[in-house]
Amino acid sequence: MNAEQVMDFSNFPQAKRIGVLGFGGLGQAAAKVLAPKKEMILVTVADKKGYAYSPEGLNAKECIATYHSQGSVGYLDIFGTLTNYSIQDLIESGHPVDGYFLALPNLPNDFIASVAQQFIKSGWRGVLVDAIKRTSAVEQLLKMKEELQAAGITYMTGCGATPGLLTAAAALAAQSYSEIHQVEITFGVGIANWEAYRATIREDIAHMPGYSTETARAMTDAEVEALLDRTNGVLTLENMEHADDVMLELAGICPRDRVTVGGVVDTRNPKKPLSTNVKITGRTFEGKISTHTFTLGDETSMAANVCGPAFGYLKAGIGLHQRGIYGIFTAAEIMPQFVR
CATH class of the missing domain: 3.40.50.720 (NAD(P)-binding Rossmann-like Domain)
Structure with missing residues (x-):
């Protein structure tokens, strides 16, 4: 052929x-x-x-x-x-x-x-x-x-x-192990102008301490701008409520409390502030503890x-x-x- x-x-x-x-x-x-x-x-x-x-x-x-x-x-x-x-x-x-x-x-x-x-x-x-x-x-x-x-x-x-590509990578990487100890997803997102992704940024804000889906939804554009001014355009997100956990639990990979998701979103720079990756740590059938890491190319956009x-x-x-x-x-x- x-x-x-x-x-x-x-x-x-x-x-x-x-x-x-x-x-x-x-x-x-x-x-x-x-x-x-x-x-x-x-x-x-x-x-x-x-x-x-x-x-x-x-x-x-x-x-x-x-x-x-x-x-x-x-x-x-x-x-x-x-x-x-x-x-x-x-x-x-x-x-x-x-x-x-x-x-x-x-x-x-x-x-x-x-x-x-x-x-x-x-x-x-x-x-x-x-x-x-x-x-x-x-x-x-x-x-x-x-x-x-x-x-x-x-x-x-x-x-x-995430959830999605990185969840699937975790499910595939898990096959090397007899038991999964931790799945850690870390993402970096860079966009030149937050207004191009208003809904996505509001959803990210909803994950921040002191905010909820209701408060984020109610924020005016001016209020979002003021928040971003206070953080120099960067949102740092930790221990997010992300469905990777329930999806991996449903697939029988590991309990949801072993899955963590967090990341950094730069709303003023198209360059990613850090490389998006998923780390899967587990124990093999020989009793070895190891970690697989799957990293997305920095050139790929959100x-x-x-x-x-x-x-x-x-x-x-x-x-x-x-x-x-x-x-x-x-x-x-x-x-x-x-x-x-």
Whole structure:
């Protein structure tokens, strides 16, 4: 087989129709990630004020330009629809979509679960994937397993970077050991301007001492700016409520109290303040104590490490759905499939 044959996409099945809910920094990055793909085509995006749909595929650059210039993809010529109930109206429109990436802020803490309920009630059947962070939010979704199964929905949860990519790496690395003593996830995020990822930064603030999901959600942009001024733009997060713990426990890797997650977010510098990594310490069958470390390249952005895995898990979910396997699965249970 030569290189030309390897890169021949002509024998692939028809591209899957994908939607992105939420069009802030993460949603826009997701659209860019999908743009060159052959196996998936972006047919719809939704933001707070509207949505856009095209069965032939949307142009990511046009969607982003319209969002920035007019505040909503609902203004997109021909394909846009303005509505204050964009997710509900999009679901009820009946437009054929095989899978959605929920690139939504999870403030309040039950928001993603409420969106999943909308899909269940609508009668839509397909695949959903999220990059949710909090343990309590994932636990809400896990309780919906039977509802999702009955609705014919395959739901992939915790499928970003952490939880997600690093959780899966921990699950794989754990195979070297007879017992896992500790899983330590440390992330570094660098962004040039916090306003490009307002929802993500607010979720990070919610993990800080003295803050909650409610207080972070209620903060004005000016209040966020004032907090960042006091910290020189750097957020240091320790012992976060991150769903890596419940996901690894559910997969039988280790009790959740052996999993810790923390990191540093620099909101004024695109360079990572530290390298993102996961360390898995355990005892081998010979009685040796050792640590595996999986480190992400500093050149990979938060968006690359969230959106890439999310679509990889969405592809895996589509494979499950086609086989009639519905319900909810985590990044520690299923291997992602590379989207070409």
